[in-house]
Structure formats: structure tokens, C-alpha cells
Amino acid sequence: MAETSSLPITVLLSIGSIGVSLYVTLQLLSLQSPPGKWRERLACVALVMLVAGHQLCYAFTLPKAELELHNTIMKCQTALLPGILLSLFLLVAYISRQRRMTPWALGLGAACLGLFLLNMQGSFSLRVGSQLLYEPAPLPWGETVYLLRGTPGLGALLTLGIALSLAIWGGLRCRRIALEGRIRTAQHLSVALAIPPIVILGQWLADSATLYWLDVSGLAWFLTAMTMAQIILREGGPPHPSGSAKAQLPCLGLLPEQQQWEMVVDQSPSCIQVVNLDGKVVKTNLASRRFWQRDLCDDQQGCLLDLLDLNDLDLEIYFADLPQGEHRDIATLELKRGEVYAGLTPEQSAWVRFRAYPLRTAAGGTFALVIYHQDVTSEFNAVLAVEGIARGLSGECGLQFFDNLVLALANLFDAKMAFIGLQAEKGSWSRITTYSLCSEGRIIDNLSYDLADTPCANVVGRHTCVYENDVQRLFPHDLILQDLGIESYIGTPIQDRQNQPIGIMVVMDTKPLIQVRQVQEILEIFAARAGAELQRQDAELKMRQMAYQDYLTRLPNRALLHEHLRDNLEQCRLKGVGAAMYLLDLDHFKTINDTLGHDVGDEVIRGVGRRLREHLDESIFVARMGGDEFVVVHCCEPDQEEAQAQAMADRLIALMTKPLQVGHRLLNAGCSIGVVLYPEGLPTPRPTELDLLRFADIALYQAKSNGRHQYVMFRAELQEKVNARIQIERGLRDALEGNGLELHFQPQVRSNGELVGVEALLRWKRKDGRLISPDSFISVAEETGLILRLGNWVFSAVFAQAVLWQRQGCCPNRISINVSAWQFAQRDFVEQLLTLQANAGVDSHRFVLELTETALLQDLPETISKLQQIRGAGFQVSLDDFGTGYSSLAYLKDLPLDELKIDKSFINELAQGHSHPLLESMIAIGQHMHLGVIAEGIETEQQRTLLEQMGCQIFQGFLYGRPMPADQLRQWLADGSGRMPPDDGDS
Incomplete structure (x- = not known):
């Protein structure tokens, strides 16, 4: 050592x-x-x-x-x-x-x-x-x-x-x-x-x-x-990032007891990347790091978004309309090992499908994007194989094969005629039609004839039949033999693998047949090859139907629709002509499906498909998109595109209006239609078939929004409207999460100037300080489901303001709150209302809930039960916009109401010196039924005077005061614009 x-x-x-x-x-x-x-x-x-x-x-x-x-x-x-x-x-x-x-x-x-x-x-x-x-x-x-x-x-x-x-x-x-x-x-x-x-x-x-x-x-x-x-x-893993706080995504941190979920993600065979809204990859799993041979978290260039053409998109808006729990297909790319794609090098060669879905907070806001991709090489190859087979031997290619076959037979035996014959009518061998016919060395038009009293009748389904000579004498009623002077005949059956007859192969000549055995053997070999090819074509036909035919209606399906639109777009560009596409959606199909069952729904779909195919020309392309959606495509004459499209849309609406016979039922589904004219006049310079379908869907959505049973033609402004709607939805979500909503209050005054109460009105304050009235965003809130959150916010805010006013000693005796039909329709609406009121600690007798007839008449027994519970808890109920809906005494006498509120549209029609029987009747109805009556939209003294003469005593409108914030309302009262009556709320 x-x-x-x-x-x-x-x-x-x-x-x-x-x-x-x-x-x-x-x-x-x-x-x-x-x-x-x-x-x-x-x-x-x-x-x-x-x-x-x-x-x-x-x-x-x-x-x-x-x-x-x-x-x-x-x-x-x-x-x-x-x-x-x-x-x-x-x-x-x-x-x-x-x-x-x-x-x-x-x-x-x-x-x-x-x-x-x-x-x-x-x-x-x-x-x-x-x-x-x-x-x-x-x-x-x-x-x-x-x-x-x-x-x-x-x-x-x-x-x-x-x-x-x-x-x-x-x-x-x-x-x-x-x-x-x-x-x-x-x-x-x-x-x-x-x-x-x-x-x-x-x-x-x-x-x-x-x-x-x-x-x-x-x-x-x-x-x-x-x-x-x-x-x-x-x-x-990488060191702690020093980038933006957004890149660290604290929402993605896992608790110790959730380590198994990290293992599930990290060991997933799919390559997973989490991308923040700035486009930076902030999380990857093991499969991703292996596939790209590096950790994309270290990528500062945004290579992944470049590869997927997502870099120029606002990711939050792009995925805003995607429902929770669903993904969006981004791209399917062929990647080869060792090659560089937008700065990325894959580990292996494969077809890769990229999909993405947004990560959202509990409040619904998008904070990141999950992009995952899978090797779909086998699936892609299978689809290509199916499409290749479906496109394989088309009519011309298949016929060319059989033409060459009979030509070879005729030349080989130096015969007058050779042909292949198939059943003229399925299931019957009484008549055949030639599939390929050769006469005197050339292919001629096919013919069809009866088999009775012909030598072919002895061939079908049996065995090879040979007549070496004198065949005319044996079959004197066979006109073909007599007309052509046929002397010899040999025919053999064409069979499938189960030895079932599928056709016959025949050689005829004007001279006697020699070397019979050799001819018979060759003919049987050719017949076997023809049988294999017929079966292949039959299999190809079935596979094509599977790939391109809708199983329910036998119409072209979505795949063939995409192919047709691509081809049609290209033809329209080359020829300089226009075409029209119609996206049809049945108006009441969901009701039929839900109430009568899916079997009846399937019959309706079949009936609609059959009706479209029977009543439209063969030149018009008809396909089923899926569900209850159909597509019709046809070319238009130059300079008449819009007129012809409108005429066709009217025809389709009329066609779908007619009842369908399903069993013993007559059903009327009706339809709405989105129409797109192409290729000119679209916001995209070179539209694809996906653009056409997207534009048609936008137009269809507008048709449904307009009340259904109509068509809307796509215009560029519809796309702008969709974009604006997305912006409104996004802004509303931000306003709900931040401080973007405000309450304004409009006074309600008696004829003597005494303040009766106020109506709480919602305002959305944009980032630029501009106030937006509910008319501009309530419809979007109802479509997206945000109306429920808005309604709860209004209740909470009004209750909180009432508490503040009570402390200040200036709380109005009554505060009216508008309730959406969507919110009132919730089964637990009453429980939610009472919970919010109890949490706020306010007196329910101060509040009036304003509901429209639309909200009240959805389910009358349930509505009556809810109103009784609400009034039993101390709230009052006002029928808002009275006179604009049903206005039927039949339901007024049943509904537990406290007040009728006359709509502004009737007030605008008031004029001195004219009778107003409708207004007088509405006020009289309220008085006779012991209901309070309030008129809204009062802007002039003349209107107030006329209403007062009719018996109306409570008014609301600009004549008394515009909607104002709570602080301004208090100042308005202090200035003497309105007199506060004694506070009975605490007595």
C-alpha cells in the first residue's frame, strides 16, 4: 500500500x-x-x-x-x-x-x-x-x-x-x-x-x-x-424557472397524496405538453421528452406552436367555444426520424395526430393548453388502405380488366363472340346482362336477354356446357344464335368461393369447335380469374360503401362530402363558376328522439334522406353530415348564383315542412338552413372544404337564432358577429372574475312624486370605462350558461347594497330585481334565492322579483309552486313586460302575482286625443284582480297624465330619473328629486 x-x-x-x-x-x-x-x-x-x-x-x-x-x-x-x-x-x-x-x-x-x-x-x-x-x-x-x-x-x-x-x-x-x-x-x-x-x-x-x-x-x-x-x-427536471409568473403555473402543482396522478401523466404513452397562454411549454411528460429527444420546456423559440401553425393565434379565443371535456384536432403530420420540423427533431418516423384541449379554472377561465400527440401510423395506413381500395378499380378500371379478358378469349380461340354475363335482376337468373361483350375482335355495347330456351340456361349454376357444332338447331328460339349464324358454343359458370353462381363466361363461333378439352380448361381458368375479380370488385364496392356511405340513409357520408367539396371547389376555380352548399338541421329532431325513442328518430333520418334523394335531381349532391344534419351541394349558373341559391333554399324548406309518415304517426321535423355561395364572396381568399362547413355552420346558427324554420345566407358580417360574440363571452367571464359589473338603480315614483322604490339594473363596465347595457350581452350570457352566474351576482350585489342602505338609513321600501327565464327554470332556484337572502341578512319584504311571461309559462304547475314559495318567504312577484306575450286571463287568474308592469312599447304609443283601449284594459285587469300596476318608460308629462287618467298611479322612466349608481341615487334623494316615504321595512 x-x-x-x-x-x-x-x-x-x-x-x-x-x-x-x-x-x-x-x-x-x-x-x-x-x-x-x-x-x-x-x-x-x-x-x-x-x-x-x-x-x-x-x-x-x-x-x-x-x-x-x-x-x-x-x-x-x-x-x-x-x-x-x-x-x-x-x-x-x-x-x-x-x-x-x-x-x-x-x-x-x-x-x-x-x-x-x-x-x-x-x-x-x-x-x-x-x-x-x-x-x-x-x-x-x-x-x-x-x-x-x-x-x-x-x-x-x-x-x-x-x-x-x-x-x-x-x-x-x-x-x-x-x-x-x-x-x-x-x-x-x-x-x-x-x-x-x-x-x-x-x-x-x-x-x-x-x-x-x-x-x-x-x-x-x-x-x-x-x-x-x-x-x-x-x-x-429543469432548474426553477426565472421567467414570468405565468410560466410557472402554480395551478399545476401536485399535492403529495396525488403523486400517483403525476405518474399516470408522466408514464402515459401519449406525448403530453402543457403550454401557457404565452405559447411557452411549461410541462412535459417522459414520452414527450423521448419523442423529441429533449425537454420542450427549454425551448425558447416556440417550435411546437410553429410546427402546428398556432403561433399567430390567440389561444384563449381559439379554444373559448370548446366544451369542457372535449378536445380539438389540430393536425395529423407525417414526421420522419432525423429530419427537422420547425426546429424539432422526432425520435422516430411516424404519422402523428396532434390534439389539444384547454385547462380551465373552477371559474371557467382558460389558463393553459394541453397539447398531446399519438402515433397513429397504423390507423392512418388503415384509412389510406380503405380509401385506396375504395378508389382502386373504379368503373373504368374494372371494366377494362373484363374487356381485356373477353378480348383475350376471343383472340385466343379466334371466335366470333365472347362475353361475361351477370344477373339482370338480383335474386333471379331468368335474365342476364352482359358485363363485357366482344364481337369480331372489338368491344361493343352490352345487351340483356332472357335465358329461357338458350344454351346459357344450362350453364348457370351448373357446369361447363359444350356444343361443338349445330347449336342453332338445338336452340331454334335463341335469336342471337340465329342472327349471328353461330355454329359452336361453350359456356362455363362463374362462381364465388362458396361455389354460388355469380355469372357466366361464354365463347361462341361460326365454325365448329375443335380441341374441346383444351378450350374448356382454358375457359374454366379464365372464369376462375373473372370470379376472383368480380368478388374483389364486390368487396371493393362494400368497402367503399363502408368508407363513404352513411349506414342509416345510404347517402354519402361526411368523408365523401369532404372529398366532393374539395373536388367541387377546384372545378369551380378552374371553370370560373359558382356553387351553393346548404347545411340542413332538423328543427324538432331532439324532441322526437327524446319523446318517441331513437328507433323513431332513426326512421325520421331515413325518411328525410329518402325524401331529399327522391325530390332532387341526380346532379345535386346530397350527403348526411351526421346526427340530424344534411348537406346539399349544386352548381349554379353564372350571375344567377344568389337567386338560384335562394330558390333552392325555399324549395328545401318547403320540402322539409311536409309531414313524414313513421309507422302510424305523422311527424313534422322542419328544418333550418345555412347557405354558403362559393368560391367567390367569402372572407377566405382560397377557402377549403373545412371553411365552407364552418361558414355554413355560422349561417345555420344565425337561422336558428332568428327563430328556426328559415334559411340564412352566409355573409362576411356573420363571421364578424361570431368573433364579437366570442369577445363578449370572454369579457363577461373576465367581468365576473374581476370587478367589471355594476348595479344602477332607476326610481319608481307615485303620481304625487313620492318614491315607491327602485329597479336594480345590471351594467357591464368595460376596461375602457364604457358602460354596456344588458341588451348587448344577456343573449350571449344565456347561450353560454353565464346567465346563472350573472343572476346570482345580481342577487348578492342587490342584497349587499340594501344592507348598506339600511345602515345609512336611506333604503327604499321596495327594490325590484329582474330574474332571467333560464335562472327561474332551475329546479333549485328558490333554495338558492333564500340562501343568498339569509346569508345577506336582509328583509325579503323589500324585494320584488320581476319575471316575464316567457319565464312563467314554461311549466305552469311548477311555476305556481315556485311563486307560492317565493311569496311565502316574503318576496313580491311582478309580471314584467305585461302585454307583450300571451296576456291571457286564463293563466293570470292562476298565477300568484302582486303586480303587473306595463311594457314601454305600449307607453310609446300614447298620444293626446286618441283612445287606448288596450292600455285601459291592462290597467283595469290589474285593478280588478287587486294587483299593483306600474308603467315603465315614462318620458313626458303627457304620458304620465294620460296614464294617471286611466288609473295608473306608479311610474318609472326618464321623466323621473335615469338609471344611476347607488351613490347618485342617494344624492338624487338628497336634492329633493324624489321624496322618500316613511320606512316601513323595519316596523
Whole structure:
């Protein structure tokens, strides 16, 4: 055994390795690892620091013969070896995911502790049994080092045995890691474990003073520690990002008890990338890192969005209309291994389908995007195969095959005629039609004839029939034989694999047949080949139907529609003509399906498809999109596109209005239609078939919004309207989450000027300070479901304002609140209302709920029950917009109401000197039914006077005050614009 003193260059190497170790330690400690990875980091930090201590000990060795100092340093280095071995064991175990490692760790820990104590108790290091010699040794370049030589002791052999066992065990764990697919990690770990034994063995065999001077064994442990650290840094994840707060996505952090979900995502075979709204990849799983051969979190160029053409899109708007739980197909790309795509290099060649869906908060706001992709090579190839077969031998190609076949037969036998015949009518062999017919060496038009009293009748479904000569005499009623002067005849059946007849093959000639056996054998071979081809074509036809035909209506399906639109678009561009596409959606199909069952719904779909196909010309393309949607496409004459499109749309509406007979029922589904004229006049310069369908869908949506049973032709402004709607929805969500909503209050006044109450009116305050009235956004809120959140916000805000007014001593006796029909229709509406009122601690007698007839007449028994509960809780109920709906006494007498509110449209028609029987009747109805009557929209004294003469006593409108914030209303009262009556709310 030997040790060396250190020369300055060796000291510098040791100190340099210590510095590197400290830097790597800082990197490990700053590593942002998933939960459960901290043990690997701590074990690696321990290994690196122990190796740094080993190097530090060597740096203190001086280049002079000081026996005591060298012996002390050797003991210190040896004392670090048990810790190095233990930390190396733990690190390998954690990296290789060793199970049941605790007993082994405890055993190894006890052995290492024993070695440490044994080393510290003796006079010499555990690495030598006794001191023999401390002698100088010259180096090749003339310098001298001092070697501490000694024989290895029992402790040294025990340490060596533990180290070798650890190396062997580590090699087995490397094999385990490789089997898990972590090839690079296995390779690095194998190198790290092999360095110390190889270097120490080489040092022992060479016994060179130069190797001792360089402290090769210390450098070997240093290289092992650095290699292990690189494994942790590569697998552990990126350092804490210093980018924007948005990039860190705290919403994605997992709780410790949810570690299994991280494992599910990380081990998913799909490549998953989480992208924030700035376009930066902030999270990837293992499959993604393997496929792209790097972690896309490190990508600063936005390569993934460039690859998918998403960089120029507002991601939040693009996915705003996507329902929760659904994804959007982004692209299907062919990627080849080794090639670079937008800065990315795939690991393998494959067809890859990219899909994405938004990550939303509990409030519904989008904060990130999940983009995942899968290898769909086999699926894509299957689709290509189906399409290839469906397109394979079309009518011309298939016929060419049979034409060549009969031509070859006729030429081979130098015959007058040869043909292939198939059934003229399915299921009957009484008549055949030639599929390919050759006469005198050329293909002629096909013909059809009866088989009775012909030689062909003896062939079908039986066996080869041969008439060598005189066939005319045998079959005198066969006109073909007589007209052509046929002398000989040979025919053989064409059969399928189950030996069922599918056709016949015939050769006829004007001279006697010779070499019958040879002709028969050849004909049967040709017939077998023809049978195989007919079956192939039949299979092709069936596969084409599967690929391009809707199973329910037998109309072209969505796939064939896309193909037709592509071809039609190209033809229209080349010929400079226009075409029209109609997207039909049945108006009442859902009701039919839900009430009568899916079997009746299927019959309706079949009936609609049949009606469209029967009543439209063959030149008009008709397809079923899916569900209850159909598409009609036809070309238009130049300069008449719009007129013809309108005429066709009217025709389709009329056609769909007629009832359908389904069993014993007559059903009327009706339809709405979105119409698109193309290729000119569209907002896209070169529209694709997807653009056409998108534009048609926008027009269809508008037709439904207009009341159904009509058509709307797509215009560029409809696209702008859709974009505006998306902006409104997005703005509303932001307003609900922030402070973008306000309440304004409009006074309600008696004829004597006394304030009766106020109506709470919602306003949306945009970021530019502009106030938006509900007329501009309520419809969007109802369509998107935001109306429920808006309604709850209004209740909470009104109740909170009432509490504040009560504290200030200026709360109106009544506050009217508008209730949406959507909100009132909720089954738990009453419970929600009472909960909000109880939480606010306000007196329910102060509040009037204004509901329209539309809201009240959806389900009359349920409405009556809800109103009774509401009035029983102390609220009052006002019928808003009275006179604009049904206005039937039949329901007025049943509904528990407190007030009728006359709509502004009737007030606008008031004029001096004219009778107003409708208004007088409405006021009289309220009085006779002991209901309060209030008129809204009063703007002039003349209107107020006329209404007062009719008996109306409570008014609301600009004549008394515009809607104003709560503070302005208080000032309005203070200025004397309105007189507050005594507060009866607290009595």
C-alpha cells in the first residue's frame, strides 16, 4: 500500500475538483424535481460532498516527508469511504427504483459504521495493516514524491469486498433500468460504477509513482460522483424557472397524496405538453421528452406552436367555444426520424395526430393548453388502405380488366363472340346482362336477354356446357344464335368461393369447335380469374360503401362530402363558376328522439334522406353530415348564383315542412338552413372544404337564432358577429372574475312624486370605462350558461347594497330585481334565492322579483309552486313586460302575482286625443284582480297624465330619473328629486 505527497499542480487539480463539486451541489439543490425525487437529490448531494471532502484531504498533503501528516490525511480519507459507499448505494437504489431496500440499506449502513469506527481507533489508516516504510520515489521528469507503503489489513480487504459487491449489484440494477427503456440512464450509470474499480485495479497493478502523484483513485471517485450528478440533473427536471409568473403555473402543482396522478401523466404513452397562454411549454411528460429527444420546456423559440401553425393565434379565443371535456384536432403530420420540423427533431418516423384541449379554472377561465400527440401510423395506413381500395378499380378500371379478358378469349380461340354475363335482376337468373361483350375482335355495347330456351340456361349454376357444332338447331328460339349464324358454343359458370353462381363466361363461333378439352380448361381458368375479380370488385364496392356511405340513409357520408367539396371547389376555380352548399338541421329532431325513442328518430333520418334523394335531381349532391344534419351541394349558373341559391333554399324548406309518415304517426321535423355561395364572396381568399362547413355552420346558427324554420345566407358580417360574440363571452367571464359589473338603480315614483322604490339594473363596465347595457350581452350570457352566474351576482350585489342602505338609513321600501327565464327554470332556484337572502341578512319584504311571461309559462304547475314559495318567504312577484306575450286571463287568474308592469312599447304609443283601449284594459285587469300596476318608460308629462287618467298611479322612466349608481341615487334623494316615504321595512 502506498501514499504520496502532493505537488502544486496536484493540489490545483484537487482544489479545482472541489470547486466543481460545490457548483454541482448548488445545481442539485436548486433543481425543481417532481415530488418523490428529493431522495435522489439528497443522496447525490451527499456523494458529491463526501468526494469533495476526499479531495480536500488530498489537497492538504504537502510535498515534503512528514510521516505524521500523511498518516493523518490517509485516515481522514479512509473515514470518508464508508459514507461514499453508502450514499452510492442509496443513489443507485433510488435511480433504479429498488424495492424493499430498507433491510439492505440498514445492513450496509451498519457495516460502514463499523469500518468508520475501526478506522478511527487504530494508529494507522484502515487501508494498511502496519507501517513498513516511508520512502522517496523519483518521477520521470526529475521530481521526487514520498510514498507511504504498507500491507493491506483486514479492514482494507473488507472495504474492497463491499465496494466490489456494490459494483456487481449496480451492474444488475443497470440491466433493470435498461429493460424499463431508460437506456441512456443505464449507460451512464454503468460507466459511473465501473470507473473506481478499473482505476484502482490499474493503479495497484502498475504501482507507479506518477499515478500516486496524480491521486488517480481520488479523481476516479470524483468522475463517478460527477457522472451520477449528471444523471440526476438530466432526469430530475429543469432548474426553477426565472421567467414570468405565468410560466410557472402554480395551478399545476401536485399535492403529495396525488403523486400517483403525476405518474399516470408522466408514464402515459401519449406525448403530453402543457403550454401557457404565452405559447411557452411549461410541462412535459417522459414520452414527450423521448419523442423529441429533449425537454420542450427549454425551448425558447416556440417550435411546437410553429410546427402546428398556432403561433399567430390567440389561444384563449381559439379554444373559448370548446366544451369542457372535449378536445380539438389540430393536425395529423407525417414526421420522419432525423429530419427537422420547425426546429424539432422526432425520435422516430411516424404519422402523428396532434390534439389539444384547454385547462380551465373552477371559474371557467382558460389558463393553459394541453397539447398531446399519438402515433397513429397504423390507423392512418388503415384509412389510406380503405380509401385506396375504395378508389382502386373504379368503373373504368374494372371494366377494362373484363374487356381485356373477353378480348383475350376471343383472340385466343379466334371466335366470333365472347362475353361475361351477370344477373339482370338480383335474386333471379331468368335474365342476364352482359358485363363485357366482344364481337369480331372489338368491344361493343352490352345487351340483356332472357335465358329461357338458350344454351346459357344450362350453364348457370351448373357446369361447363359444350356444343361443338349445330347449336342453332338445338336452340331454334335463341335469336342471337340465329342472327349471328353461330355454329359452336361453350359456356362455363362463374362462381364465388362458396361455389354460388355469380355469372357466366361464354365463347361462341361460326365454325365448329375443335380441341374441346383444351378450350374448356382454358375457359374454366379464365372464369376462375373473372370470379376472383368480380368478388374483389364486390368487396371493393362494400368497402367503399363502408368508407363513404352513411349506414342509416345510404347517402354519402361526411368523408365523401369532404372529398366532393374539395373536388367541387377546384372545378369551380378552374371553370370560373359558382356553387351553393346548404347545411340542413332538423328543427324538432331532439324532441322526437327524446319523446318517441331513437328507433323513431332513426326512421325520421331515413325518411328525410329518402325524401331529399327522391325530390332532387341526380346532379345535386346530397350527403348526411351526421346526427340530424344534411348537406346539399349544386352548381349554379353564372350571375344567377344568389337567386338560384335562394330558390333552392325555399324549395328545401318547403320540402322539409311536409309531414313524414313513421309507422302510424305523422311527424313534422322542419328544418333550418345555412347557405354558403362559393368560391367567390367569402372572407377566405382560397377557402377549403373545412371553411365552407364552418361558414355554413355560422349561417345555420344565425337561422336558428332568428327563430328556426328559415334559411340564412352566409355573409362576411356573420363571421364578424361570431368573433364579437366570442369577445363578449370572454369579457363577461373576465367581468365576473374581476370587478367589471355594476348595479344602477332607476326610481319608481307615485303620481304625487313620492318614491315607491327602485329597479336594480345590471351594467357591464368595460376596461375602457364604457358602460354596456344588458341588451348587448344577456343573449350571449344565456347561450353560454353565464346567465346563472350573472343572476346570482345580481342577487348578492342587490342584497349587499340594501344592507348598506339600511345602515345609512336611506333604503327604499321596495327594490325590484329582474330574474332571467333560464335562472327561474332551475329546479333549485328558490333554495338558492333564500340562501343568498339569509346569508345577506336582509328583509325579503323589500324585494320584488320581476319575471316575464316567457319565464312563467314554461311549466305552469311548477311555476305556481315556485311563486307560492317565493311569496311565502316574503318576496313580491311582478309580471314584467305585461302585454307583450300571451296576456291571457286564463293563466293570470292562476298565477300568484302582486303586480303587473306595463311594457314601454305600449307607453310609446300614447298620444293626446286618441283612445287606448288596450292600455285601459291592462290597467283595469290589474285593478280588478287587486294587483299593483306600474308603467315603465315614462318620458313626458303627457304620458304620465294620460296614464294617471286611466288609473295608473306608479311610474318609472326618464321623466323621473335615469338609471344611476347607488351613490347618485342617494344624492338624487338628497336634492329633493324624489321624496322618500316613511320606512316601513323595519316596523
